[in-house]
Amino acid sequence: MPPLLRARGLEPGARALFTTRRGGVSRGRYESLNLAYTTGDAPEAVAENRRRVAASVGARLERLVEVQQVHGPAVAVVGREHAGSVLRGVDGLLTASPEVWLAVYAADCVPVLMLDPARPAIAAVHAGWRGTADGIVPAALRRMREAFGTVPRSVRVALGPAIGGCCYEVGPAVARTLERAAQAAGAPLAPPSGSALPRRVDLRALIRAQLAACGVPPEHVEAVGGCTRCRPDLFFSYRRDRVTGRMAACIRLCDSARRE
Template sequence: MQRITHANGVVTYAFESFADLPVSVHVSTRHGGVSPAPWNTLNFSIFRGDTPDRVRQNQQLLATALRIDPGAIVRCRQTHGTRVAKVDSADAGQWQEDCDALITDAPHLPLMLLFADCVPLVLYDPAHHAVGICHAGWRGTVNGAAAATLWAMQAAYDTNPADVCAGIGPSIGPASYQVGPEVADLVYAKLPGAAELLSFPQGPAENPYFDLWQANVNQLVEAGVPAAQIEVSRIDTAQTTSDFFSHRAEQGRCGLFGMVAWLPQNGRRCAAGTK
């Protein structure tokens, strides 16, 4: 991913493979906002102790940096599930209830989800100029949130998975994400190739480490997205708390960063095989 410092001091990351595509996708960092520690500084959650006023200021700062209307951003109440909300221009500025993915083909409609270790995913369909973003923690990953987002785009826009360009953003990495037996059991039960997704660097007697990145890549590939069209940031939020919030590394005392995606008026097909 490319690190971008905007004129007002806000710092975001963008997928390099999306640079020539007619879709805008940014992942915010913790830089450029007004919140004090432990939410320093660009926090977008009002449910972790920060004040609504500071969060509103942070939203305005991000919107200014990205040149979008803060009043048009579509958000949702995230529940670590697999429900997908299809939205259009009538939903501008609205909250969607109880979902973890948003899809649209409406131009100039920013979609936003929040994170602090869970996996941010973006799916872009160049043939139908549609975009989806998804929040996938361990629950969403083992229950197929990424695939559910793709299937929702197929149903809504006739998306062909072979056309899709995908990005997996900053999130907790396989070297940091140790899980308990209750999670490991679900990985073995629900995910093909589970033995490759769980590692035991401290020995088989210790709890394993779960590779959320590869699990979501596998899910998209199994659904028909070419592996060469999936960019994985490989930025581990638990090891880069200077840039990103990490619920695990900061023991829950942190803010949330965001993934924002929106479409311009017109689109064109991306070249297959981008990385």
């Protein structure tokens, strides 16, 4: 069984998990638990890896809803009728149905899982630098409010393994874009002395600031796993390896969390 990182802050309302690169059958650059078909890995290896993760969490793969990630700020509300489908043009999924699993894939980008235990409702979001700069996490929260009446102060969030401030070096254009996003969230980034722009960015810290600006209490936000680039034994990292696998972030509402 592959080892999985649990987002305990979202329990017991949801089952929320992040995979590592361990416990699969893929070889070479994809060793071993690559879960994305879009990477160039052997499809039969990815299929076996997905079966292993599904078996270890007791999930049925035909209940999975995925996105064809485009690094944009769009999210979609889905229900049981979307089970088994891949939605195009969005990087985040929201649902109030306990009958589907939501999944996003990442290798450095930030996988974000959210639970509104009051409604209840959940979300899974893929946030790279573009999505973060474009505010995909605040957009997902807004959409949760519109669709489900979610109040930010009750939302619980888990930020999965992602490239850390230790390793994520950015050029001037990306630094300017992310600095604007950070200022909009009321938490300017810290550039090195003698410089106007940050050279390294902690995307998870920026997303934390965005969540706080939306009204999510900081103590409701947990980071699960460390820096993907620092841990080649544990995580895939696009920045480190370029051709590599993807980890998954998966979430499902627990039946017992439903009110009716």
